[in-house]
Amino acid sequence: MSEAVSHDSHHDDHGPAKGLTRWLFTTNHKDIGTLYLIFSLIMFFTGGAMALIIRAELFQPGLQFVDPHFFNQLTTMHALLMVFGAVMPAFVGLANWLLPMMIGAPDMALPRMNNWSFWILPFAFAMLISTLFMQGGGPAGGWTLYPPLVLQTGDAFPFMIFAIHLMGISSIMGSINVIVTILNMRAPGMTLLKMPLFVWTWLITAYLLLAVMPVLAGAVTMLLTDKYFGTSFFLGAGGGDPVLFQHIFWFFGHPEVYIMILPAFGVVSQIIPTFARKPLFGYEAMVYATATIAFLSFIVWAHHMFTSGMPIAGQMFFMFATMLIAIPTAVKVFNWTATMWRGEMTFETPMLFAVAFVILFTIGGFSGLMLAIVPADYQYHDTYFVVAHFHYVLVPGAVFSIMAATYYWLPKWTGKMYNETLGKTHFWLSMIGVNVLFFPQHFLGLAGMPRRIPDYAIQFADFNMVSSIGALIFGFSQLFFVWVIIDCVRNGKQATSQVWEGAEGLEWTLPSPAPYHSFETAPEIK
Amino acid sequence: MTEPQKPKAKPLALRLLAIAVVMFGFGFLLVPLYDIFCAITGLRAPIEQVAETDIESSEIAAREVTIEMVANRNNSAPWEFRPSESIKVVDTGSIYETSYFARNLLDEGLTATAAPDIRPVEAAKYFKKIECFCFTAQEFGPEESKDMLVRFMVSKDLPKYIDRITLSYTLYATPKVAGNNQ
Numbered sequence: 001m002s003e004a005v006s007h008d009s010h011h012d013d014h015g016p017a018k019g020l021t022r023w024l025f026t027t028n029h030k031d032i033g034t035l036y037l038i039f040s041l042i043m044f045f046t047g048g049a050m051a052l053i054i055r056a057e058l059f060q061p062g063l064q065f066v067d068p069h070f071f072n073q074l075t076t077m078h079a080l081l082m083v084f085g086a087v088m089p090a091f092v093g094l095a096n097w098l099l100p101m102m103i104g105a106p107d108m109a110l111p112r113m114n115n116w117s118f119w120i121l122p123f124a125f126a127m128l129i130s131t132l133f134m135q136g137g138g139p140a141g142g143w144t145l146y147p148p149l150v151l152q153t154g155d156a157f158p159f160m161i162f163a164i165h166l167m168g169i170s171s172i173m174g175s176i177n178v179i180v181t182i183l184n185m186r187a188p189g190m191t192l193l194k195m196p197l198f199v200w201t202w203l204i205t206a207y208l209l210l211a212v213m214p215v216l217a218g219a220v221t222m223l224l225t226d227k228y229f230g231t232s233f234f235l236g237a238g239g240g241d242p243v244l245f246q247h248i249f250w251f252f253g254h255p256e257v258y259i260m261i262l263p264a265f266g267v268v269s270q271i272i273p274t275f276a277r278k279p280l281f282g283y284e285a286m287v288y289a290t291a292t293i294a295f296l297s298f299i300v301w302a303h304h305m306f307t308s309g310m311p312i313a314g315q316m317f318f319m320f321a322t323m324l325i326a327i328p329t330a331v332k333v334f335n336w337t338a339t340m341w342r343g344e345m346t347f348e349t350p351m352l353f354a355v356a357f358v359i360l361f362t363i364g365g366f367s368g369l370m371l372a373i374v375p376a377d378y379q380y381h382d383t384y385f386v387v388a389h390f391h392y393v394l395v396p397g398a399v400f401s402i403m404a405a406t407y408y409w410l411p412k413w414t415g416k417m418y419n420e421t422l423g424k425t426h427f428w429l430s431m432i433g434v435n436v437l438f439f440p441q442h443f444l445g446l447a448g449m450p451r452r453i454p455d456y457a458i459q460f461a462d463f464n465m466v467s468s469i470g471a472l473i474f475g476f477s478q479l480f481f482v483w484v485i486i487d488c489v490r491n492g493k494q495a496t497s498q499v500w501e502g503a504e505g506l507e508w509t510l511p512s513p514a515p516y517h518s519f520e521t522a523p524e525i526k
Numbered sequence: 527m528t529e530p531q532k533p534k535a536k537p538l539a540l541r542l543l544a545i546a547v548v549m550f551g552f553g554f555l556l557v558p559l560y561d562i563f564c565a566i567t568g569l570r571a572p573i574e575q576v577a578e579t580d581i582e583s584s585e586i587a588a589r590e591v592t593i594e595m596v597a598n599r600n601n602s603a604p605w606e607f608r609p610s611e612s613i614k615v616v617d618t619g620s621i622y623e624t625s626y627f628a629r630n631l632l633d634e635g636l637t638a639t640a641a642p643d644i645r646p647v648e649a650a651k652y653f654k655k656i657e658c659f660c661f662t663a664q665e666f667g668p669e670e671s672k673d674m675l676v677r678f679m680v681s682k683d684l685p686k687y688i689d690r691i692t693l694s695y696t697l698y699a700t701p702k703v704a705g706n707n708q
Contacts, residue, residue, distance in 0.1 A: 109535050148600065176542040180535050214546045218553025233557060236600065236641045237698030244560050248553055311567065311647050 016516060024119070027111035028516060029096045030413075035118050036093025037406075041482070043085030043125065044399075048475055050078040055437075055471035058464050061456055071454035072140035073132060079143035080160075083260070084167045085125050087394065090402045091263040092117075092174045095202050097413065099178065101507035101514060102196045104187025104523045109180040117173035124166035131156030142452060144249060145220065147234040147242050151227050158228070161220045168213040175206035175213075182206075187506070189525030193287070196505050197280065200287050201266030204294045208255045208262070211298075216252040219245060243308050250301035258297045261361075261393060262290060264401035265332055268354045270505070271408050272336050275351035276343025277502040282335040289328035289335075296325045306377045315374045322372035326365070333362055348500075349423030353404030356396060356431055364392030367442065385445025391438045395474075396431075403430070403481065410485065411499045415513030416492025422484045429477035436470030575661055576654040576679075586682040588617040593680070596694040597626060604631045605638070607697045610673065619682040621656060626695060628664070629671035638664045638697050640674075645692040652681040653691060660695065 016022050016031065026032060054074050057065050066074070096114065100107055108114050131138040136154025139145075153160065182203045186195070195203075222233040223245070232238020234245045265286075273280045280286065302310065302318045310318075336358050345351070367389040371377050380386060403426075411417050440463035449460045456464065495512040506523060507514070593616055595609035606629040616622050630636050640660040644650040655661075659674035666672070680691065 110539060113539075172543075172546045176539050176546075179542055180538050183538060184535050210542060210545050211549050214548075214550035215553040215556075218550050222554075222557075236696055237639060239641075241560070241564075244557065247560060248556050251553075251556070309645060309647060 025115070027107075027115050029100050029108045029111070029114065029518070030514065030516065032108075032114050032118050033093045033096030033098075034413075036089045036096060039118070039121060040086050040090035040093060040402075043081050043089070045478070046129070047078050047081035047086055048478065050074045050081070052471060052475050054078065055468040057454055058456070059468040060465065061458050061461050063455055066454065068454045069137060069140060072142075072452065073138040075452050076139050076142055077129070077132065080128065080139075081125070082394070083143065083256070084164075085121075087260045087398050087402070088171065089121060091202075091205070091260070091398075092171075094198075094263065094267070094402070094405050094409075095174075095178055098409065098507065099181055099199060099202065100185070100518045101412075101510060102199050102505060103182065103185060103190055104506050104519045104525070105181060105185035106517045106519050108177050109184050110177045113173050114177050117170045117177065120166050120170050124163045124170070127159050127166075128163035131159050134159075144253070145223065145245075146249075147223060147226065147245050150223065151235075158224065161224045164220050165217055168217045171209050171213045175209035178202055178206040179210070187519065187522040187525055193284065194525060196266075197269035197283070197286055197290075198263070198266035201262045201269075201290055204290050205259050205262045208259050208294055208297065212252040212255040212259075215248060216256075219248040219252065222248075243305070246305050246308060247302065250304045251298075253304065254301040255294070255297040257390075257393075258293055260398050262294065264357070264361075264398045265290060267401040267405045267408075268336065268357050269332075271350050271354040271404055272339050272358075273504070274408075274500050274502045275348060275354075276340045276345050278339055278343045279504075280335070281338035281341075282331070285331055286335055289331040292328040293325060296321065296328070300325065303372055303377075306374055307381045319372055319374045323369060326369055329365055333358060333365075348407075348420060349418070349427055350404045350408035352424065352427045352431075353400050353407065356427070357400045357404065360396030360400070360434070361393055364389055364394075364397055367392065380445060382451050383445035384441045384449045384451060387451050388438050388441035388445055391441070395438065396434050400430070400434075406485070408500075409507070410488055411492075411495035412507060412510070412512050412514055414489050414492065415495055415511075416488050417495045417499075418484055418488035418492055422480070422487060426477060426480045426484055429480060430474060433470050433472075433474030433477055437467055437474050438470070440464075440466045440470075575658070576656055586619075588619045588682060590615055591618055591680050591684065591688070592616075592690045593622075593624075594690065594692045595624060595626070596692055598694060598696040600696060600698055603638075603697055603699045604636070605629065605697050605699075606631060606671075607695075616680060618680045618684055621677060621679045623675065623677050625673045625675050626659065627671065627673055628666070628697060630666035630669055633668045635668060636666045636699055638666060638699060640664070640695045640697050643694040643696070645694070646688060648685060649688050649691045652684040653693070654679045654681060 016028065017025070023031065023035060026035075053066060054071065057063070057071060096108065099105075128138075134155045136156065138156050139150065139153050139160045141150035141153060151157075182195070182199060222231070225231040226233050226235055226240070232240040234240045234242045236242065269280055269286060300318055300322045302314065303322045306315055306318070340355075347355070367385065371380055371386065371389060407418060407423055444460055444463045444467070447460065447463075449456055449464075497511045498508050499512060500508075506519075506525075509523065510518065593614045595612050595614070597607045597609050599605045599607050606627075608627050610625045610627055614622065614624060626640075628638065630638075642655075642658070642660045644653050655676065655678050657675055657677035659676065664672070664674065676693075678693075
């Protein structure tokens with residue numbers, strides 16, 4: 001691999017502008033990446049605060065802190081904020097920071113659109129969150145927005161729909177940018193099958209986004225016209241069918257699940273080889289597995305709707321198609337394991353998060369398999385078992401991978417090493433917290449506790465209390481995360497450009513911190 | 527160093543944007559596709575009328591099937607609505623009659639539409655309606671009550687594993703009222 005041109009012989013006037021306008025008008029992929037990541041962190045804490053109020057209410061049976069209507073608003077907003085505000089922007093932020101550096105490009109392909117796709121997000125979420133203070137409160141029908149319930153939302157309704165449209169536009173622009181960057185701006189010699197896996201997973205994710213975000217936009221537009229313009233897409237009274245909405249929503253919703261996890265697969269596939277000091281086992285198999293998962297995600301949506309009344313043949317098809325996804329996913333898990341096998345492993349914080357990802361994501365995957373079994377799903381549907389399942393794939397799955405990525409590339413971003421002891425402390429607090437928080441929810445679900453309720457029968461009391469204690473540990477240990485980052489920026493030791501002994505890839509040929517424009521001259525790939 | 531030919535940024539971006547636009551349209555296309563799919567598979571209970579003379583005289587022996595009658599109203603509809611009998615044991619191949627009772631609770635006139643549903647869905651196409659209040663809109667005067675008739679027959683071709691059918695009606699006020707419910 002060639003050395004990057006690190007001495008900036010020209011364009012000295014081309015550094016970042018000063019002050020607030022730097023951030024408002026920036027077209028630089030690193031600035032925009034930083035904005036995305038900070039925005040995501042703010043949303044993570046906002047949605048997390050809502051989750052803590054939910055867990056506080058559920059600490060004991062009975063109604064303690066909030067009234068049920070507000071509780072429903074919290075569950076709805078928590079999900080919308082975490083999905084569209086925390087996890088997705090975090091991955092877009094990582095893509096912005098890393099894709100140009102990984103493929104040897106100076107910047108993203110469409111920098112002005114990049115600026116726009118970030119800056120509509122704060123407005124979208126300001127609008128969404130403002131609904132909490134409106135008459136009738138925020139949306140309370142669940143993030144899945146099922147009619148006819150969601151049509152009973154008060155003044156918040158059009159604001160929520162418009163906010164979702166804006167988020168969708170932002171995602172679509174972001175994914176167009178990602179695809180054009182990857183297809184157009186790779187350094188000479190960087191063929192598609194030489195791209196780092198994070199680039200591959202993002203390329204596939206971007207196509208998924210492009211295919212399904214517009215479908216969600218269509219679905220919420222139909223909700224809007226049903227409520228205000230007299231159409232009856234989903235209203236039985238006018239000949240519509242509310243189940244149709246579920247089909248359209250989950251046609252978006254299931255690929256959306258993979259949009260949130262495929263980049264995580266990419267992150268973990270970068271980190272594990274570094275700390276196992278071995279190349280990734282089965283690189284091509286990983287690429288094809290990712291593509292297979294993406295394809296399958298389009299033909300399994302109705303497994304979210306087994307109880308909505310479907311012929312046996314339909315249930316069977318969606319059950320088996322869903323179970324089929326376990327195969328490419330298992331390919332990935334086995335490949336990560338095989339990469340670690342007989343590697344010279346060390347366990348720095350990014351590796352700890354990555355290994356925890358593999359183990360805990362697999363638990364979430366297995367509970368997903370259980371939910372795919374139709375007769376079992378009738379028992380599990382809409383219980384805490386579902387809550388436990390998707391939180392296992394999203395929190396110790398997607399969120400852990402984002403944290404792993406942050407620790408892994410933080411020295412490259414800031415030029416400073418974070419404090420390893422603090423990082424490991426954060427990991428262990430999170431690891432313990434997340435399991436105490438979500439594991440008991442499996443038992444609650446199997447015992448029959450429904451989702452989205454502010455009060456429950458007393459036989460569920462013990463596990464709920466344990467879960468709430470875990471929530472407190474997990475929630476507050478994320479403040480620790482912020483402290484580790486601030487400490488890194490302020491007191492961190494200067495990082496080398498290689499940073500990690502076993503790290504491979506173009507980004508590690510750049511100095512730390514990475515220069516404002518990544519590769520002014522394209523590197524040559526062998 | 528020769529650059530390999532790569533697509534230019536702008537046309538590629540526009541092509542990708544076109545994908546997004548097409549997928550937005552696809553979301554709406556799902557609406558008629560869903561109707562066609564339901565019609566082909568018989569997922570939705572058919573509302574069309576079957577003439578008494580069209581009833582088949584099959585060689586298959588008649589057997590007993592339990593029909594459960596259910597009445598629903600959506601939350602904004604000001605009705606009292608219930609089946610006059612909740613369970614009826616019928617023979618396949620014979621015509622039966624039952625009725626639903628509805629009363630308008632408002633002191634103004636209302637138009638009602640009833641949407642039928644049948645479970646299990648596999649039974650829907652074997653449940654023949656000869657006369658049904660769901661075929662037409664029902665007019666109600668202020669506080670008027672009505673017994674609304676359903677004449678039906680369960681086809682002898684009903685698959686053997688089905689011995690119990692739920693017939694459900696949901697009564698809606700006219701869309702103008704239901705569409706703007708708060």
